[in-house]
Amino acid sequence: MDDMYRDYILDHYKNPRNFGELEGATHTYHDSNPLCGDEMTMQLKIGDGHVDDVHFTGKGCAISQASASILTEEVKGKTLEEVKAIDRDHVLANLGIPISPARIKCALLGLKALKGAAWGLTAWPGEEVKR
Amino acid sequence: MAVVVKTPATSAGPLNVARIREDFPILAQTVRGKPLVYLDNAATSQKPRQVIDAMSRVLEEHNANIHRGVYEFSERTTAAFEEARVKVARLINAPSEREVIFVRNATEGLNLVAYAWGRDNIKRGDRIVTTVLEHHSDFVPWQQLAKEVGAEIAVVDIDDDGRLRRDQMSAELRKGAKLLAITHTSNGLGTVNPVKDIAAEARAAGATVLVDVAQAVPHTPVDVQDLGADFVAFSGHKMLAPPGSGGLWGREAILEKMRPFLYGGDMISRVTVKLTEWNELPWKFEAGTSSYVDAIALGAAIDYLNEVGVAKIHAHELSLVAYVLPRLQEIPGVTVYGPKNLESRVGVVSFNIEGIHPHDVATIFDREGVCVRAGHHCNQPLMTRLGVPATTRASMYLYNTTGEMDALVSAIHAAKKVFGV
Numbered sequence: 001m002d003d004m005y006r007d008y009i010l011d012h013y014k015n016p017r018n019f020g021e022l023e024g025a026t027h028t029y030h031d032s033n034p035l036c037g038d039e040m041t042m043q044l045k046i047g048d049g050h051v052d053d054v055h056f057t058g059k060g061c062a063i064s065q066a067s068a069s070i071l072t073e074e075v076k077g078k079t080l081e082e083v084k085a086i087d088r089d090h091v092l093a094n095l096g097i098p099i100s101p102a103r104i105k106c107a108l109l110g111l112k113a114l115k116g117a118a119w120g121l122t123a124w125p126g127e128e129v130k131r
Numbered sequence: 132m133a134v135v136v137k138t139p140a141t142s143a144g145p146l147n148v149a150r151i152r153e154d155f156p157i158l159a160q161t162v163r164g165k166p167l168v169y170l171d172n173a174a175t176s177q178k179p180r181q182v183i184d185a186m187s188r189v190l191e192e193h194n195a196n197i198h199r200g201v202y203e204f205s206e207r208t209t210a211a212f213e214e215a216r217v218k219v220a221r222l223i224n225a226p227s228e229r230e231v232i233f234v235r236n237a238t239e240g241l242n243l244v245a246y247a248w249g250r251d252n253i254k255r256g257d258r259i260v261t262t263v264l265e266h267h268s269d270f271v272p273w274q275q276l277a278k279e280v281g282a283e284i285a286v287v288d289i290d291d292d293g294r295l296r297r298d299q300m301s302a303e304l305r306k307g308a309k310l311l312a313i314t315h316t317s318n319g320l321g322t323v324n325p326v327k328d329i330a331a332e333a334r335a336a337g338a339t340v341l342v343d344v345a346q347a348v349p350h351t352p353v354d355v356q357d358l359g360a361d362f363v364a365f366s367g368h369k370m371l372a373p374p375g376s377g378g379l380w381g382r383e384a385i386l387e388k389m390r391p392f393l394y395g396g397d398m399i400s401r402v403t404v405k406l407t408e409w410n411e412l413p414w415k416f417e418a419g420t421s422s423y424v425d426a427i428a429l430g431a432a433i434d435y436l437n438e439v440g441v442a443k444i445h446a447h448e449l450s451l452v453a454y455v456l457p458r459l460q461e462i463p464g465v466t467v468y469g470p471k472n473l474e475s476r477v478g479v480v481s482f483n484i485e486g487i488h489p490h491d492v493a494t495i496f497d498r499e500g501v502c503v504r505a506g507h508h509c510n511q512p513l514m515t516r517l518g519v520p521a522t523t524r525a526s527m528y529l530y531n532t533t534g535e536m537d538a539l540v541s542a543i544h545a546a547k548k549v550f551g552v
Contacts, residue, residue, distance in 0.1 A: 061488035062491045
């Protein structure tokens with residue numbers, strides 16, 4: 001009935017998959033969206049070049065949380081190189097709902113945190129000095 | 132152009148809202164088949180036909196740069212620009228229009244003070260007293276100034292009803308202060324601060340008093356002399372005028388001693404290769420070509436507000452708050468932030484719905500035709516104080532109706548239905 005807040009989006013929001021601290025994480029990245037106060041931490045456990053496990057923690061809007069949850073389901077078992085290659089169009093297509101320009105950052109916060117973790121960044125290029 | 136004679140937008144008694152709405156072309160629109168319910172007035176107001184026409188008239192009939200041309204069009208535009216300055220002065224009861232500086236918005240006015248007054252008057256160890264209710268535009272300039280010169284900044288807290296901690300304010304001022312930077316009216320919660328009393332205490336402590344009146348001038352009568360302020364700043368776009376118009380008022384004696392903010396054309400009286408003498412007030416602070424079309428339209432907006440009556444607008448907003456507050460508070464899961472009564476407040480209502488992020492709330496509201504602000508409202512220290520990342524904010528103005536308050540309540544129920552909360 002709702003083009004944006006579809007049942008599976010709300011389900012991922014209310015029951016996020018792979019949510020919580022990941023023990024033995026090898027790659028961790030935290031990001032936030034100051035505009036809405038969304039917080040997101042992505043954790044990867046990489047063994048033999050593959051994603052053995054992935055978890056995220058965070059709080060925020062339904063779009064950012066559902067997008068991250070869906071993303072974690074997808075990356076399990078992928079190689080690190082495959083994770084690094086995921087792009088925004090892929091994430092938006094996977095989300096499967098129309099995203100207005102004002103909400104695009106929400107939809108991509110999970111990907112940004114995932115990429116930060118996969119690349120082993122401590123800060124995104126250009127965001128090293130925030131103040 | 133045909134002159135349509137209409138009944139005035141005001142008369143004795145409450146506002147004739149239906150009549151006022153006819154003056155705002157944008158309000159006749161529908162959004163996805165639903166009437167536009169515009170409740171983001173604290174962000175910016177809509178503009179009446181009279182203001183839009185004032186802009187068109189300048190551009191179509193006598194556009195020319197101000198203070199320069201020795202020909203009729205320039206003289207007419209200059210006269211209209213300076214007439215708008217007089218209107219601003221009268222609106223805020225400034226002793227002289229020489230004290231009214233046109234700026235782009237309150238932010239620019241506040242930065243003007245921070246640079247042209249602050250850098251020469253705030254020294255290492257000086258204290259700046261401000262509040263957790265400040266918009267970033269009246270907080271970041273002082274925070275950065277304090278860092279730069281080694282001054283101390285004291286931020287006065289609020290109580291759980293969103294009212295300033297008056298005792299704490301007095302205590303901070305008693306410790307001594309060089310500057311009090313305080314908002315008259317909170318854009319996040321709608322609280323109106325007792326600025327007159329606080330300003331008196333601040334002056335007794337030797338402080339210069341700067342008041343952010345961006346959320347006050349559009350909604351309540353403001354008298355800078357009665358307030359006991361030294362500086363006030365406001366934005367035109369929140370009071371029916373276009374963006375790009377705004378005012379800074381300062382006491383003449385202080386403005387005279389200040390260095391200019393921006394250098395360039397129009398702000399000089401004489402330039403030689405060796406030295407420059409500044410223009411007199413207020414033009415000393417108006418370098419370059421001013422946004423004169425916007426300023427002239429601000430004059431038209433002030434005419435409109437005066438015709439309707441700012442005190443009546445305030446009473447109307449309070450009637451909307453009185454109508455909607457209890458209706459919001461009885462919805463399970465809705466938390467209202469800020470004052471829960473009609474004392475010293477304006478038509479701003481901030482709230483959250485449990486289990487739904489404000490951005491999701493605003494997205495669903497949008498589909499109902501209801502425009503609200505969701506986010507931190509340029510009030511991050513306040514959000515931190517409230518313990519939330521963001522709120523949903525409905526802010527009212529003269530053209531809003533109780534029917535629109537019902538639409539707001541319905542939109543909340545729609546959001547709760549979508550999220551199953």
